Amino acid sequence: MNKIYADNSATTKVRDEVVEAMLNVLKEDFGNPSSIHQFGRTAKSYLEESRGNIASLINAKEEQIFFTSGGTESINTVIFGISKMMDEGSFKNKDRHIITTKIEHPAVKESLEHLEKKGWKVAWLNVDKEGFINFDELKSKISPRTTFVSIIHANNEIGTIQNLKKISEICNENNVLFHTDAVQSFGKIPIDVNNLNIDFMSMSGHKIYGPKGTGAIYIKSKDRLSPILIGGGQENKIRPGTENMAGIVGFATAAKLLKSELLPNAQKLRKFQIELMERFSELQHIMLTGPALVKVKENTPHEKFVHRTPGHVSLCCRNLEGESLVLQADLKGIAISSGSACSSRQSINDTSTIRPSHVLLACGIPENFARGSLRITLGKDDSEDEIYYISETIKNITENAKKKIAALK
Numbered sequence: 001m002n003k004i005y006a007d008n009s010a011t012t013k014v015r016d017e018v019v020e021a022m023l024n025v026l027k028e029d030f031g032n033p034s035s036i037h038q039f040g041r042t043a044k045s046y047l048e049e050s051r052g053n054i055a056s057l058i059n060a061k062e063e064q065i066f067f068t069s070g071g072t073e074s075i076n077t078v079i080f081g082i083s084k085m086m087d088e089g090s091f092k093n094k095d096r097h098i099i100t101t102k103i104e105h106p107a108v109k110e111s112l113e114h115l116e117k118k119g120w121k122v123a124w125l126n127v128d129k130e131g132f133i134n135f136d137e138l139k140s141k142i143s144p145r146t147t148f149v150s151i152i153h154a155n156n157e158i159g160t161i162q163n164l165k166k167i168s169e170i171c172n173e174n175n176v177l178f179h180t181d182a183v184q185s186f187g188k189i190p191i192d193v194n195n196l197n198i199d200f201m202s203m204s205g206h207k208i209y210g211p212k213g214t215g216a217i218y219i220k221s222k223d224r225l226s227p228i229l230i231g232g233g234q235e236n237k238i239r240p241g242t243e244n245m246a247g248i249v250g251f252a253t254a255a256k257l258l259k260s261e262l263l264p265n266a267q268k269l270r271k272f273q274i275e276l277m278e279r280f281s282e283l284q285h286i287m288l289t290g291p292a293l294v295k296v297k298e299n300t301p302h303e304k305f306v307h308r309t310p311g312h313v314s315l316c317c318r319n320l321e322g323e324s325l326v327l328q329a330d331l332k333g334i335a336i337s338s339g340s341a342c343s344s345r346q347s348i349n350d351t352s353t354i355r356p357s358h359v360l361l362a363c364g365i366p367e368n369f370a371r372g373s374l375r376i377t378l379g380k381d382d383s384e385d386e387i388y389y390i391s392e393t394i395k396n397i398t399e400n401a402k403k404k405i406a407a408l409k
């Protein structure tokens with residue numbers, strides 16, 4: 001049986017062109033970009049070309065891109081870099097006040113909880129049942145004394161894409177810095193940082209068919225951040241340390257290839273996504289999560305879908321356990337994931353220790369549904385046959401699990 005990989009929001013398969021470019025850097029052009037000899041100069045040219053490839057995908061300037069070891073490091077660099085700058089007394093007329101949402105990835109959520117313990121005031125914005133923030137609530141919480149706002153662009157669990165343009169307008173009106181975690185949107189939907197007028201954006205390489213342990217930050221103006229690492233002049237001192245050249249070149253090669261493929265990929269993935277969501281919406285025991293399918297006239301795009309990550313399908317099954325369904329799907333050859341995770345379970349049948357996801361709870365999903373969450377995230381190479389197999393398998397395993405529970409009662 002061929003395995004079907006439908007967990008592309010967790011990570012993606014590194015594409016062949018990326019492996020080839022990385023092997024060249026590992027085996028042949030292995031110099032340190034800080035060296036002034038020929039090997040170093042060649043490495044430096046790869047580094048700058050790579051920076052250009054990332055910049056070009058989001059309409060940034062090369063000097064606004066800083067390489068890191070991934071999304072988590074990018075996010076930490078921004079959050080703790082701003083907090084360090086505050087400690088150094090560089091933010092005049094600002095309070096230790098941050099605004100974020102209740103549906104952030106742990107990289108943002110836990111970093112801000114850490115700052116909260118150190119005395120920062122964090123306002124956690126509510127979301128509606130589809131995961132969208134309310135602009136009036138943002139306006140009511142923000143003031144010119146707020147230091148920064150951090151809002152996830154595309155949510156990893158429910159696929160909701162926030163309106164960055166509107167958020168950045170509100171931040172700019174109040175002279176407040178704005179960071180977005182774009183790990184799940186970068187390379188999947190068009191992003192123009194210049195037009196959006198945002199201050200910081202975090203990105204990751206392994207979600208776009210590049211290698212793990214690679215990422216970047218877009219920083220509009222470098223003087224708004226103190227480096228959290230110290231010890232070298234690399235990356236304009238924002239991220240000192242000898243660069244992961246193979247990783248950077250791999251990441252940038254993936255981004256370069258996506259520049260022309262992004263729209264066709266998105267179109268194909270949206271079609272599959274709609275097929276799966278329509279199929280699942282017919283099943284009584286399943287509740288779709290994230291932005292809903294909006295039925296519109298024949299041959300017109302589902303308009304709401306511009307606000308949902310292409311290829312992202314998420315759902316909850318009442319009174320079932322997400323992790324167990326993931327294992328059953330795995331036995332049928334499909335790799336998917338669940339938003340809920342086990343904390344300290346004694347046995348596979350013990351669902352009391354399953355922690356429902358904070359994202360689903362924030363959307364108002366009842367706990368008995370949230371524990372049974374599943375996420376299917378399709379990738380650029382998925383085929384129509386695979387989509388059919390996924391939909392039949394999920395239907396069967398969830399229906400069988402329901403029958404088993406009913407028989408036990």
Ligand SMILES: Cc1ncc(COP(=O)(O)O)c(C=O)c1O
Nearest residue numbers: 070071072105107156183184204
């Ligand atoms: C929304 C979001 N932010 C941040 C991260 C962390 O990125 P990385 O795995 O590159 O550290 C992830 C990873 O899944 C993510 O989905």
